[in-house]
Amino acid sequence: MSVTTLPPLRLGVNIDHVATVRNARGGSAPDLIRAAELAIAAGADGITAHLREDRRHIRDADLDRLVALTRTVERPLNLEMAVTDEMVAIALAHRPHAVCLVPERREERTTEGGLDVAGQHNWITPAIRRLHEEGGARVSVFIAADPDQVSASADAGAQVVELHTGAYCDALREGSSDAGRLLEGLHAAAVQAAALGLEVHAGHGIDYDSVTPVALIPEVVELNIGHFLIGEAIFVGLEAAIGRMRRLMDTARAAPAGEPVGGIG
Numbered sequence: 170m171s172v173t174t175l176p177p178l179r180l181g182v183n184i185d186h187v188a189t190v191r192n193a194r195g196g197s198a199p200d201l202i203r204a205a206e207l208a209i210a211a212g213a214d215g216i217t218a219h220l221r222e223d224r225r226h227i228r229d230a231d232l233d234r235l236v237a238l239t240r241t242v243e244r245p246l247n248l249e250m251a252v253t254d255e256m257v258a259i260a261l262a263h264r265p266h267a268v269c270l271v272p273e274r275r276e277e278r279t280t281e282g283g284l285d286v287a288g289q290h291n292w293i294t295p296a297i298r299r300l301h302e303e304g305g306a307r308v309s310v311f312i313a314a315d316p317d318q319v320s321a322s323a324d325a326g327a328q329v330v331e332l333h334t335g336a337y338c339d340a341l342r343e344g345s346s347d348a349g350r351l352l353e354g355l356h357a358a359a360v361q362a363a364a365l366g367l368e369v370h371a372g373h374g375i376d377y378d379s380v381t382p383v384a385l386i387p388e389v390v391e392l393n394i395g396h397f398l399i400g401e402a403i404f405v406g407l408e409a410a411i412g413r414m415r416r417l418m419d420t421a422r423a424a425p426a427g428e429p430v431g432g433i434g
């Protein structure tokens with residue numbers, strides 16, 4: 170009897186918070202490129218970094234070096250950025266493999282919500298077109314698991330949606346009864362997006378507990394994970410932290426399709 174397994178799941182490691190630690194002292198250590206090289210050696214399929222308008226973690230010179238490294242080792246660089254003229258110009262100049270458009274507010278600690286593609290398509294749609302057609306990038310939009318945002322993302326011409334997993338991961342960590350409903354919402358959004366021809370990614374707040382339920386959503390083909398891995402690396406090292414995450418993802422995807430793997434609600 171043949172067993173159907175899920176399609177492979179890529180891991181993008183977000184190294185922003187290596188830069189956060191570096192910036193705390195203003196020097197060059199810990200080195201971002203060394204972290205990216207280690208991440209790839211440990212099983213990352215690609216490197217993700219967010220050039221924020223306030224440059225609170227990676228900076229323009231880091232982007233130059235990340236572009237050079239990822240080209241040399243032939244791994245994709247996924248540049249997260251706000252939809253501004255400045256950021257679009259930077260992306261067009263650097264031509265990363267992928268761009269993920271995110272909402273950005275200066276006062277927030279992290280990317281708190283999804284991009285309002287449905288409400289702001291007038292300026293998001295032309296940015297997506299330029300980044301894809303002129304910049305050659307695969308463009309994703311970081312959205313909440315909301316049916317209107319999913320359909321607006323397809324209408325806006327995005328190739329990918331990245332579903333914001335933050336609310337689900339928080340609920341799971343806190344033992345909230347909302348976790349099951351939020352996971353169902355992510356699954357429904359993934360099914361809807363895939364049916365519209367969009368590639369589906371997921372990210373934000375993922376840790377060793379939340380990765381398996383998200384990895385079991387068959388339509389999701391890439392996870393972008395940062396803060397937890399960099400924090401865990403303090404205790405076990407970057408390679409061990411990423412290696413464990415990679416194994417959890419691979420174990421989930423190796424399970425026969427439709428069968429839950431340990432602890433899935």
Ligand code: PXP
Pocket residue numbers: 183185219249269271279280311331371372373374375393394395396397
């Ligand atoms: N995906 C996107 C679009 C993000 O903005 C972030 C945070 O920069 C992540 C994934 C990674 O989130 P975390 O650092 O919580 O793993």
